[in-house]
Amino acid sequence: xxxxxxxxxxxxxxxxxxxxxxxxxxxxQAADEEIxxxxxxxxxxxxxxxxxxxxxxxxxxxxxxxxxxRKQLREVVQGLRLAxxxxxxFSRCLGCNCLLETVSREDVRADVPDYIYQTQDQFHxxxxxxxxxxxxSHSEKMRQQLxxxxxxxxxxxxx
Numbered sequence: 381x382x383x384x385x386x387x388x389x390x391x392x393x394x395x396x397x398x399x400x401x402x403x404x405x406x407x408x409q410a411a412d413e414e415i416x417x418x419x420x421x422x423x424x425x426x427x428x429x430x431x432x433x434x435x436x437x438x439x440x441x442x443x444x445x446x447x448x449x450r451k452q453l454r455e456v457v458q459g460l461r462l463a464x465x466x467x468x469x470f471s472r473c474l475g476c477n478c479l480l481e482t483v484s485r486e487d488v489r490a491d492v493p494d495y496i497y498q499t500q501d502q503f504h505x506x507x508x509x510x511x512x513x514x515x516x517s518h519s520e521k522m523r524q525q526l527x528x529x530x531x532x533x534x535x536x537x538x539x
Contacts, residue, residue: 381468382460385418386426392449393426393456394477399522401468404477426456454529464526470519473506480504480513488512 383403386394394406405423407414419425419439425432428444435441442459446452456462471480481504488503491512500514 382462383421383423384426385415385421385423387415387429389428390426390444390452393444393452395474396449396453396526397456398472398474398477399470399526400462400464401471402462403472406477424460450525450529457530464530469523469526470504470513470515473509473511473513475511476506476509478506478508481507483512 381402383405384394384397385405385407386397388406388408391406391408394404397404403423404426405414405418407418415425415435416438419435422439424440424442425435426442426444430443432441432443442456444452444455446455472478473480483503483505485497485501485503488505489497492500492503492514496514496516500516502515504513505511506513
């Protein structure tokens with residue numbers, strides 16, 4: 381699975397790619413050494429900076445032209461031929477990018493609202509920041525949005 385490093389102009393795109401399950405390091409300041417580090421790890425550098433050419437000798441750079449996050453996601457999905465793999469969806473923390481671990485209901489009793497605790501059976505916790513996730517109406521809406529984006533994405537011919 382491809383891994384990414386996204387510059388400071390692409391925070392919302394980074395979150396959408398994490399929803400997909402992709403490993404995305406988001407650089408709030410985009411220091412040169414962090415970009416070099418990401419490229420040396422084999423990550424694809426995502427940027428809106430059209431002057432990113434100098435980075436191309438270090439690895440793959442993908443320049444994004446769209447302003448709106450959903451259009452940016454469509455551009456990346458199409459340009460890099462990404463797929464939505466059900467098993468990977470919602471497998472990463474949207475805030476810090478770490479993998480989520482399945483935890484028992486009892487483990488999160490004190491961390492979620494009573495209604496959520498009573499109505500949900502499955503919970504996940506970020507292995508780094510500790511944020512708790514569960515499947516609710518928000519995740520179903522995000523899945524529908526992803527499906528819409530993919531349905532309207534035409535892949536270029538493989539000629």
